[in-house]
Amino acid sequence: MNVTANVLALIAKLLSGATVRWVDCQPDTCQRVYFANHTSHLDALVLWSSLPKNVRVRTRPVAAKDYWEKGWVRRYMAKNFNVLLIDRQKIKVHQSPVELMIREIRDEYSLIVFPEGARNVGEEMAEFKSGLYYLGKKRPDLELVPVYIDNMNRVLPRGEFLPVPLLSCITIGPPMWLETGEPKFEFLQRAREAVRRLKDI
């Protein structure tokens, strides 16, 4: 953990005014996959910053390569936040993002993923993509932790580059797992519902 990462985390926290609530879940360094709704480019950084330091050093946000490799500022930030970059353009069968994630986290790191795929424009959360299901299937030992990020789309909406410092809220809910034999569609629905439920707590 270097100084830059700490400073960036502090700036992200100040700017987003994020309150962090752990509901039926405690910060832990065990391997987890935090999955959250996605409405702003800042989501990954703010969620990562809001984790306690000892958890943060073992957590890698998963983000799109085409966005975070553009320009030296973003590249520099991605490096400091220990971002795991996924190439959305070149997805191949034997080089799938899920394979890459599992290879990269080994038995050490946790992940932050946004299963909606792209940032959501509408009011409602989009359907989850299947990556979360395959992660749970291939690594049944990972705790899948739902996270709801509130108001971040107003801090930095899509297509804007200057943030407005409104107050946001991050709610981290109870861990879940893929049940044995649970069909893909049902699991993804259940995961999405777990995130949505945190909105009203």
Place this chain on the structure above:
Amino acid sequence: MFGTVLACWLSTPLLLGVATPDQTWLNTRSYWLLGVVLAVLAGAYVVGRLLRKQPEGTVHPALARAFNERIRAWWMMAAILVAGCLLGYHATVFLFFLVSFWALREFITMTPTRRSDHRTLFWVFFVIAPAHYVLVGMGEQYYQVYSTMIPVFGWFALPARIAFSGDAKRFLERSAKILAGLIICVYALSYAPALLDLTLEVRTEGGELTPWTGSRAGLLFYFVLLVQLSDVLQYAWGKLIGRHVIAPNINASRTWEGFCGGVASTTVFGVLLYWVTPFGVWGSACMAMVVAVMGFAGGMTMSAIKRDRGVKDYGTLIQGHAGVLDRIDSICFAAPVFFHLAPLISRIA
């Protein structure tokens, strides 16, 4: 908080050099006022701790929590004012700017704006609000500029900026909300630190006008103290003898009895504290009464905005945040009136 104080302390040598030397910054009287208030706060803190430790059933836990939250807010206010008193005019203005900024954050977070307002909001937070406080910090000779920038120029510029974004949906409502946030949280509140650089004249025995040489910091402290006292006294009177609720749909705990009792007892405190002010006994009583009425009006107005948005407190708007706006709403409404009445009353009384 600590970082802020440290930053102010580090910049003091720069700022103090600019502070107006001809006015007394602090004198024995203001030290007395500070000392008494801090002693009372320390006492209240001890009472709060005792309340929390009471066995269950004797004290209502919600009451104890509300009491302790209030005490904490007062400590924060006292810390800001004391830090400001020690560090000078510019540091006080800066601390008030931070409070304004946070209050505006709460206000706009609660107010629904649309995607197309994003850039306007960026202007509001990072250009207009800081620029206003810079002008206030430059002192009384810029009164003409800072007193007109937001209500006159902002009033035209912000709706125009929103119009440029090309989104007509609920246009008037959005402009009104953003302007209301600016006026209440930034413009109105800034009149409190502006008191520190206000020329006040008093009549001598012979009836001539001479500049008041008392402590400006003491006057600010007097103002904030009276507003807070009137809040508490109105609450206490309402609890004790409150029967007739003024507007149940706005705020169920504000009663006519609480209002009248609060205003009357605040006036008494105004009389007791006249020695800090340039007003004299009657003038001080009059100012205390105005402050109490305006504070009450502020509380009611903010309650109405909160009820409209369906939130109880700005503190619960986003879990875990202390509602700054809940604590300063009465100061916001009373400050401009106090600022503009002070020169008149000090000349008469």
